[in-house]
Amino acid sequence: KTRNEETGGLKEQLAQLMTASTATRDEARKLTEALRGNTGRRGRWGEQTCRNVLEAAGMAGRFDFEEQNSSANDEGRHQRPDFIVRLPGGGMFVIDAKVPLAFDDSADQGDEESRAHARSIRIAASLKTHMRQLASKAYQDQFKPSPDFVALFVPGDAFLSAALDHEPELMTQAMASRVVIVTPTTLFALCKAVAYGWRAEEQAKNAEDVAKLGKELYKRLSVMGGHAASVGKALDAAVSRYNQFVGSLESQVMVSARRFEDLQVDHEGKDIPELAPVEQTPRTLSRPELTESARLSLPDAV
Incomplete structure (x- = not known):
């Protein structure tokens, strides 16, 4: 039974092949007739x-x-x-x-x-x-x-x-x-090589654009680093001034103010709060691309 099925399947495939071959031959004949003399x-x-x-x-x-x-x-x-x-x-x-x-x-x-x-x-x-x-x-x-x-x-x-x-x-x-x-075969291979060349040229141009963009981004990061460093210095100066103010207040003003308590002056239950100095300092930038020297080494930094 299996052999009969295989034989039947083979006959069917041969019939399909013959049909396809006949159709191809007919199409080729029609094409030749259509192109003949025109x-x-x-x-x-x-x-x-x-x-x-x-x-x-x-x-x-x-x-x-x-x-x-x-x-x-x-x-x-x-x-x-x-x-x-x-x-x-x-x-x-x-x-x-x-x-x-x-x-x-x-x-x-x-x-x-x-x-x-x-x-x-x-x-x-x-x-x-x-x-x-x-x-x-x-x-x-x-x-x-x-x-x-x-x-x-x-x-x-x-x-x-x-x-x-x-x-x-x-x-x-x-x-x-x-x-x-x-022929179609050789022209296809030739144009495939040309198309590959076009893609390679486009990729090279994209790589050049990426390099330019990266350089510009690096330059702008350096400028931002300079601005951040300036802000850090300003914060450090503000903290220093604040601590000086607290020291002066405690040593010169608060000493006299607390004598009012010794004299039992009515202050309506309001105490003068103690001011603690700020011990922390702003963190400095350490990355070389964000430091002032890197920023100044780049042209046209704004």
Whole structure:
């Protein structure tokens, strides 16, 4: 019975896998049909895919990257790259996401292997053509400071893999033209590193602000310590004056006043209270950051 249940469960999982595979194949076919022969639609698809990768990598729109930012080159001609990724420290690099791929395979003949080979040839040719066009625009010379390359975004690792099957030297040729071909996987890794750089720069700035705040707080504590020391000295002086007053009162005034009692002068039951001297003294500040010397060593203490 257990074996039958396991067999039934395996059959069910295989059926689900076949259904998912069929659905994926159908979606891929629909996507190919939708993109076939429509350059504008391919461009929008590539831009959306690239945008999704940038956002998934932690890049924030209008801050870490910009879209469709127009700028004039040295000849006065305006160019508008698809994306400009901002780098920590003020740098940037350009991404082109126009999907230069040929999807139309209606004229291909032969078996699946032959058709796949023909697709590889078409994709490689499309990438090489677009690579030359992109190199001629020299975005990296227009948007500065910038690394000496422009990124050509291919919206699927499978497309680049197919092109490399036919043109193994494609990546080397691209780099020689100052073009780096990136896929969702490699662009995600690159932008993750950029996003990490942004976070590190922000943390460094926060640390600098904390240091400034700590210095200011220390200076103000020193000023307060000076004020507290002045109050302590004033209290000590007041206690000293009070004790002098009590001593003078007891030795000079109270002696004469008590003679009224000896003379039986009616004082209506009211006695003159004895005044005790204050024995305690104010506690002095001992922490170095609160002492007068520390306060005076800081500039602009107020």
